[in-house]
Amino acid sequence: MKTKWLSFVPAILLLLLCLPITASAVSSTSQQLAVVGSPGWDIYSGATIGGYRYGPSFIVNSDGSIDMWACSEGGSPLPYDYIRYQRSTDGGVTWGSNQIVLPPTAGSMDALSTCDPGVIKFGGYYYIAYTSTTNRGGTNNQIFVARSTSPTGTWEKWNGTGWGGNPQPFIVYDGSPLVYGAGQPSFVVKGSTLYIYYSWIDNNMNQMRVATASTVNANWPGSLTYHGAGINKSSFEDATDVKYVEALDKFIGVQTNNWGSDVSYIEVYSSSNGFDFTKEYYMDGDHYARASNAGLSGDALGHIKATDSPFLSYAYGSFGATLNWNTRLTPITMSLKTSGAFSDNFSGGAGKWTAYQGSWSVSGGAYTQSSLTADTAYAGASGTVFGNAIYDADVRITAAADPGEWAGLHIGKIKENDNFTQSGYLVFIRANGNMALFKAGTGQVTGETASGLDPTAGSVHLKVVKSGGNIKVFTNGSASPLIDWTDNGLYYDSGYFGAVTRLASATFDNVAAINNFSDDFTFGAGNWTANSGTWAVSGGTYNQTNVAADPGSSTLNNLVLGNGVIEADVKINAGTTGNWIGLSFAKTLPTDAYFDSGYLVLLEPSGNVSLYKGGTENKVVVKPVTTGTNPTTGFVHLKVMKHGGNIQVFVGNVASPQIDWNDPKTVFGSGYASLTNVKSSVSFDNIAWTTQKVPGGSTNLGASNIPNLARFKTVTSNDSLVIADWDVSRLTDGIETPVFGSAGYTTSSYSAANISATPVWVDIDLGSDQTVDKVKLFPRLFTEAVGGGSPNFPVDFTIQTAPDGGELRYGRNDLESGQSRRLSPRVQFHAGNCPPCSHIRHEARNADRRRSRQLSSSIVGDRNLPLSA
Incomplete structure (x- = not known):
């Protein structure tokens, strides 16, 4: 069983922040853990020996x-x-001969595989937890455990009540049997508690979950306490291996993001209690592409001591028909890097910077690169890392070899000394005023944008707002970005940043970066602009006192916020009928009301909380939820977590969100934030915005709260290639991304792309008349067409529908929003809206492009719900 085919869905993420950091009171520094790798070595060569470790x-x-x-x-x-x-x-340089120490038990529940070991030792026993399944497709995995007094066995497997005999799983997966399931365990012992970490991958869910047991109980696998998800991951993140670092008093987890790809990297999570993990900085230094399945060193209890020389190891290689992967060992160090906020006006010299190429010095109170011949002159802010952040700088080009040469800001660098061609993104302005964006490994990704500014005549204020793969660029305090580009591929996440020039001398001043914000109003309301209502700071809180205001609104100055956590203590002092207090965020303009754009979380005097979406939809998307709080008798803590289109709301310091909603339509990715109220006198305090607390996220290609009507329904086709993991039934198995056992649907090969003379169709029977809002086709993954894109994906197709017992009709060649159609028992998914129908036919006449002429896709049908129409 190859456990790598978990979930590699193109995650849809948007986030952000933005604008000048002129109000220094809002910035707050923090420490972020960074793992730095020294040059390592391969301890196994799949390329020469074959196989994998x-x-x-x-x-x-x-x-x-x-x-x-x-x-x-x-x-x-x-x-x-x-x-x-x-x-x-x-020390891991050479290794003794390998031996099989834990094989499957024939005829049992682990007969197909023993894989993904997690090993711990306590009470005189080695315990090895592992993944297995009875499904030959490699899905529906469970977690088993065995024990031995020797590292090589003989092993006694847990049988459900004790040790030895017929193996039974001790962590049982109860999700969709067609998805990966539970597996990839790791252990830590702290005190008398055994912490068990494992993957849980179900439809639209990729989590690292946590369970505990007592080490004094010899039969501990039968007495687990479950604690839910420690990390909600994106579909690009694979298994997490956790150890406890004594010097930091933290649990540290490592895993691969963008696993198996050319831009894979090791990322780091930390936790103070072993249950709730926060994303830290990913590994800098030695790292190979196409990596997966990282493991950390530790002692018998899963600890890393202050005197240890820790290392991590991972497999790397191509995902082909044969998995011949290398295994690499990399020594690491762990240290705390500055994050949260950075600023430098160079009044104290260039002590915060490291120059790598060019002639850099502080002159005239600015950081100056004076060489006109340096093809790539660059310097970096030392020891400072940021993820989703706002980067500011005043940039002036003092001389250039020609008008097309430039100066700019380099963000998202994987290594501190990387130049702009090696990792990250470069935002630059040419001497002629044109601006563009460059991605390492790809090249210039935007066209030339005329700024209308002359950077040779004076400084231009550049502001770069990075939120996941979205990058916005503002100049001189402009309200709208000159560049607004989203990397829909594998994007560079957090990293170092610096200044760059090419064949130009330039100055950089007032450089700043921020991804944390806080305000307790000790210094007044200087960070806020009142739009409506009567606002003032009194008694250490920010108050809106006009009970007639409908709405009252005050906007945070100069910051465009995206993914992150926004928090506030809120209180309703008085009000009239229909009054509430709330947080409005992701607004398009700072002066927008909550109904104009963005999202609003509102708390009523009763303690009920709701979620509202502005803009063209302009409606309540989550109806009132009871929280048990009372904002009229005292402050209530309100926390909102935004991750792309996923919004989670916590009211009253609870552990689980009272609202967890995915926006099924156009997402407000980033924007301004406001304190808001209606018909009430209110108080706000302890406002905070933090991007480092954003979870890995469970973003997916669809809203998880919309049921898939096509799942497990009968599907037929006039051309379906049945081979390995391909079959027409895979269209309706609910799996959006390839896993072992379900790669999707594909046709036979065709000699030409145009097959309109004999179109291919697939037909799905829904069983009864259904109301359907959208039909989704998911392209095949892991394989690119020549020139990019998804190979063999149908480009000309129709959707036809029929009511129960009726004839197919309503053929369309596109899918429009806003008009849900009724689908009856037979549903043939082509791609369009349909009136009452139980049948959808998807009929393809052409394929994109440039590989074997097969039509490959997966299909999901979504029910039209009142809150997601």
């Missing part, structure tokens, strides 16, 4: 020897995987 689990012994267990290739064709063991006595 992935998901390694290590125990570093007191004598310095290292025990390693890893998932490896199995038999031919079964079992899929074995767990193999090796030992090193020289």
